[in-house]
Amino acid sequence: MPLLEVTDLRTSFHTRNGVTRAVDGVSFAVEKGETLGIVGESGSGKSVTCYSLMGLIPQPPGRIEGGRALFDGLDLLRCPPAEARAIRGKRIAMIFQDPMTSLNPYLRVSQQLVEPLLIHGLCDAPEARRRALAMLEAVGLNDAPRRLDQYPHEFSGGMRQRVMIAMALITRPELLIADEPTTALDVTVQAQILELIKKLQREFGMAVIFITHDLGVVSGLCDRVQVMYAGRIVERAGTDALFRAPRHPYTRALQRSIPALQPKGAELFTIPGLPPDLSQPVAGCAFAPRCASAADRCRREPPVLAPAGPAHEHACLRVQAGEIP
Amino acid sequence: MAAPLLQLNDVKTHYPVESGFLLRRQTGVVKAVDGVSLALAAGEVLGLVGESGCGKSTLARTILRLAPTTAGTVVLAGRNLTAAGAAELQAARRDLQMVFQDPYASLNPRMTVHATLAEPLRVHGVCPPAEVPARVAELMQLVGLAPRFMRKYPHEFSGGQRQRIAIARALALRPKLVIADEPVSALDVSIQAQILNLLSELVRKMGLTMIFIAHDLSVVKHISDRVAVMYLGKIVELGPAADVIERPRHPYTRALVSAIPVPDPGKERARQRIVLPGDPPSPLHPPAGCAFHPRCPFAQEKCRAAVPALAPAGPGHEVACVRLGEI
Numbered sequence: 001m002p003l004l005e006v007t008d009l010r011t012s013f014h015t016r017n018g019v020t021r022a023v024d025g026v027s028f029a030v031e032k033g034e035t036l037g038i039v040g041e042s043g044s045g046k047s048v049t050c051y052s053l054m055g056l057i058p059q060p061p062g063r064i065e066g067g068r069a070l071f072d073g074l075d076l077l078r079c080p081p082a083e084a085r086a087i088r089g090k091r092i093a094m095i096f097q098d099p100m101t102s103l104n105p106y107l108r109v110s111q112q113l114v115e116p117l118l119i120h121g122l123c124d125a126p127e128a129r130r131r132a133l134a135m136l137e138a139v140g141l142n143d144a145p146r147r148l149d150q151y152p153h154e155f156s157g158g159m160r161q162r163v164m165i166a167m168a169l170i171t172r173p174e175l176l177i178a179d180e181p182t183t184a185l186d187v188t189v190q191a192q193i194l195e196l197i198k199k200l201q202r203e204f205g206m207a208v209i210f211i212t213h214d215l216g217v218v219s220g221l222c223d224r225v226q227v228m229y230a231g232r233i234v235e236r237a238g239t240d241a242l243f244r245a246p247r248h249p250y251t252r253a254l255q256r257s258i259p260a261l262q263p264k265g266a267e268l269f270t271i272p273g274l275p276p277d278l279s280q281p282v283a284g285c286a287f288a289p290r291c292a293s294a295a296d297r298c299r300r301e302p303p304v305l306a307p308a309g310p311a312h313e314h315a316c317l318r319v320q321a322g323e324i325p
Numbered sequence: 326m327a328a329p330l331l332q333l334n335d336v337k338t339h340y341p342v343e344s345g346f347l348l349r350r351q352t353g354v355v356k357a358v359d360g361v362s363l364a365l366a367a368g369e370v371l372g373l374v375g376e377s378g379c380g381k382s383t384l385a386r387t388i389l390r391l392a393p394t395t396a397g398t399v400v401l402a403g404r405n406l407t408a409a410g411a412a413e414l415q416a417a418r419r420d421l422q423m424v425f426q427d428p429y430a431s432l433n434p435r436m437t438v439h440a441t442l443a444e445p446l447r448v449h450g451v452c453p454p455a456e457v458p459a460r461v462a463e464l465m466q467l468v469g470l471a472p473r474f475m476r477k478y479p480h481e482f483s484g485g486q487r488q489r490i491a492i493a494r495a496l497a498l499r500p501k502l503v504i505a506d507e508p509v510s511a512l513d514v515s516i517q518a519q520i521l522n523l524l525s526e527l528v529r530k531m532g533l534t535m536i537f538i539a540h541d542l543s544v545v546k547h548i549s550d551r552v553a554v555m556y557l558g559k560i561v562e563l564g565p566a567a568d569v570i571e572r573p574r575h576p577y578t579r580a581l582v583s584a585i586p587v588p589d590p591g592k593e594r595a596r597q598r599i600v601l602p603g604d605p606p607s608p609l610h611p612p613a614g615c616a617f618h619p620r621c622p623f624a625q626e627k628c629r630a631a632v633p634a635l636a637p638a639g640p641g642h643e644v645a646c647v648r649l650g651e652i
Binding site for chain 1: 540585
């Protein structure tokens with residue numbers, strides 16, 4: 001049984017300008033100890049998917065319209081709030097993009113670190129402080145005993161992200177959701193944080209869902225990757241297969257538009273147009289208006305994510321029908 | 326080489342740090358830019374890379390005289406900008422334009438595209454008022470926007486389109502030099518490629534000279550002829566783009582290059598990554614000698630002793646490392 005199994009998750013936002021279907025029928029599973037990458041551009045629904053699981057969608061305007069998210073047999077979307085709270089922050093933890101806005105500037109780091117332990121009643125206060133200190137050392141903070149009672153503003157960006165990671169992992173969660181944790185950091189610091197996440201994952205044996213827009217970050221970190229576009233999964237495969245032989249036209253276009261993979265000076269491949277407005281109903285494939293291979297059928301029939309080889313799935317009608325390679 | 330379009334001679338921008346409430350006194354100095362010399366030929370694209378706080382944006386602002394110059398000179402097309410008076414500076418700014426990182430913040434939300442693009446034309450009296458709408462339409466076409474959107478406001482455009490407007494505004498006066506400060510880092514990958522293509526095309530078509538500031542080395546390698554790497558206010562490596570990024574010589578550039586994740590799982594697993602310890606040091610208390618030595622895997626006693634100067638390391642390639650020949 002997978003650790004987390006999400007089935008047909010649908011999350012919408014009801015605003016004055018209509019209903020935006022941010023996540024529109026997403027299903028996936030995460031096994032114990034594996035790393036799943038979720039890749040997509042802004043507005044593709046990758047963050048909303050995970051926020052829905054963590055109960056972080058503001059309701060209203062947000063609404064979880066349907067679906068199930070089974071974690072160890074318990075449906076996170078529908079169980080009593082007390083039961084969900086017992087899991088969130090203890091067995092599932094999350095880290096965010098901007099460590100400055102997600103730490104409380106008024107509280108000492110020590111207070112924020114021990115909070116999950118005390119709230120979940122895992123140990124008493126002196127023991128919590130000992131564990132907080134050990135955790136800060138585990139995430140590679142020098143001079144941890146002195147740092148423990150400092151405030152967030154006394155840390156640099158990379159150090160704050162380490163504190164965030166320490167806070168998330170202090171309860172030894174089975175699943176860590178990382179929402180673009182390195183996007184706000186410099187590349188040399190990003191390299192440090194990625195190495196740290198890998199190391200801690202090995203030590204604790206936890207599963208990781210890694211949300212990012214950077215295909216480069218995914219390639220070194222994830223076992224499997226799923227690509228999202230306009231609130232749906234368009235392709236899912238093992239990392240090697242996805243990079244070596246992407247099947248969906250969107251994944252291919254995304255890969256071709258990265259400067260790192262192009263010969264210098266050559267004109268970069270671009271995807272024409274813009275992602276669709278999700279408050280308008282999309283008939284057929286959401287990528288069709290920007291797709292070079294789109295046929296009439298693509299604008300009418302909604303595509304379905306279907307297997308295409310071992311552990312490889314994609315949602316392109318024409319590739320599935322064998323009309324394009 | 327003909328006389329360079331832009332010449333920087335030992336440019337320094339230092340900010341005093343004061344403390345105390347009633348009796349304010351200077352207690353330190355932040356050397357944001359500390360002795361940068363560069364020459365840029367007409368038509369050349371120079372990529373400027375470095376981590377946040379290395380002084381790359383301050384250098385750009387110093388060239389434009391948006392930041393004060395503490396020492397050194399900036400010479401653009403024979404005109405010394407550091408000594409220029411207000412009127413001369415105003416005239417020089419026709420030749421010198423900037424594109425900023427965040428197109429959400431750099432466009433006035435209360436001005437239509439037409440108003441935004443017409444303003445520089447009017448201020449500098451480029452053309453008779455009757456011709457302004459035609460010039461605005463021409464500019465919009467140049468950056469790939471339909472002129473019928475002329476009366477729209479910035480909020481009606483996407484991020485990529487806004488960046489196009491910002492580029493059109495920078496090009497309105499047909500400048501000789503454009504400084505683009507992280508122009509694509511706020512954009513999605515597929516939109517980044519569109520803007521990068523547009524910039525390369527404009528450089529080719531209009532013979533623009535450009536300083537392209539970014540932290541993403543793959544983007545810089547794609548668009549630049551030469552690359553300068555900055556660390557704590559100084560240039561540590563300067564050379565042809567492909568040389569610097571594919572065969573970096575300075576230990577800092579090596580670490581920077583190796584830190585970038587490669588979107589290719591096979592290569593990504595195989596390669597040796599240099600993970601630098603710690604953060605860049607505070608420019609308020611820079612380390613003695615080579616500013617990089619506390620994080621450098623090759624540092625020796627002599628690295629702490631003297632500040633290394635840029636020295637030739639190949640054709641057109643300069644590196645500031647005292648251990649250059651040894652590592």
